């Protein structure tokens with residue numbers, strides 16, 4: 688079952704074409720990793736797919752709702768951890784307060800943060816803040832979760848804990864689209880990998896196909912970031 692279908696997406700900024708006709712399909716339960724050099728349009732693709740930017744043309748069709756996890760966590764600094772997680776389900780989804788709180792506490796526990804419910808983001812490590820933002824995204828019951836370089840703002844020793852959380856979600860069949868520079872992670876977790884360059888998909892395939900590709904740009908890119 689298709690959860691997301693993007694067809695022929697185009698986007699330019701000030702006459703500069705950034706997405707040049709991208710098409711992507713994401714099936715339920717699938718993990719799609721997007722790799723590619725800086726400036727190739729990966730964030731723009733995610734921002735268009737999630738409505739943070741408006742594409743110039745093309746079609747974006749969803750079954751269900753999505754969640755988004757940013758590189759820089761984007762938590763509300765003046766809200767406690769618990770309030771960060773509860774905010775959107777209460778305000779946007781108008782769900783029952785007691786239910787939302789109970790579920791938020793369970794999500795925090797799942798993220799190993801049960802003792803941080805009343806802490807503020809500034810009191811947490813980057814890895815902990817990112818786990819809060821994953822709990823916050825999950826609290827909205829997304830059908831697809833998007834991650835834009837979820838570990839690139841973290842110190843290297845904190846990267847593993849986030850990758851582990853994402854791997855656990857993959858094991859639970861969460862449908863995910865993940866922009867990442869973590870090649871080993873992409874190889875292990877993805878069902879499908881897209882290599883983007885200059886606003887187009889240069890190559891799409893299974894991890895096996897991407898990592899054994901003889902195409903020089905891909906070989907060079909993987910060599911550079913690994």
Ligand code: ADP
Nearest residue numbers: 700701705723724725726727728729730731732
């Ligand atoms: P990536 O995430 O792959 O590094 P981006 O999607 O962030 O790439 O950027 C692709 C290109 O679009 C870059 O050249 C970038 O400078 C440009 N760009 C991105 N966002 C904007 C914006 N809001 N205004 C103007 N140019 C932008």
Ligand code: MG
Nearest residue numbers: 729730731836
């Ligand atoms: Mg980016």
